[in-house]
Amino acid sequence: MKRTIYFAAPALFALSLFGQTQVSATKVGTINIQGAMISTQEGKKAVGELQAKFEPTSKKLEGMRDEINALQAELSKGSNTMGDERRRELARDIDQKTRELNRATEDAQAEFQQEQDRILQVLGQKMMAVINKYSNDHAYTLILDISSPQTPVVFAANGIDVTSDIIKMYDEEAVKAAAASAAAPAAPAQAAPVKPAK
Secondary structure, X not given: OHHHHHHHHHHHHHXXXXXXXXXXOOOEEEEOHHHHHHHOHHHHHHHHHHHHHHHHHHHHHHHHHHHHHHHHHHHHHOOXXXXXXXXXXXXXXXXXXXXXXXXXXXXXXXXXXXXXXXHHHHHHHHHHHHHHHHHHHOOOOEEEEOOOXXXXXXXXXXXXXXXXXXXXXXXXXXXXXHHHHHHOOOOOOOOOOXXXXX
């Protein structure tokens, strides 16, 4: 009997040691961070303002395209009846206006991209602070961004997606920050120094 107990003791000791070294279950979540940023109230407002800012440029580019299309239609329609000089003139106009459109489109796209990147950077910094707070509050070990098609995540269960929770928390934190900013007391006016009586 003693022999059996002697051999069983190391096994029991190993099991108890393994149990003590086990870390609590790893809690993992996923988030579509790009979708989350533009789905917050602040993100929606920023997207709306960006679109409004570039709407005149978009209309201008559309007008330039319409002008080119009209010239191309004129050239195509009268190619058999118009003179060589008019045909060459139309071809030159189409070529020049197409180059102008391409330059204007590239400039507009670069400006739009720069402005969009600036907005995403501002939103991204705030979003990371919210994700950190959410992770700590809910004991997450890891939250993976799955917004990019190049993400290494091959499979993730729907139940671990925290995107909607993060959006909700972001909006709540933004409301709190706005309320705190509005409630902050103005700096007290300094009293004028009292002159000593003569």
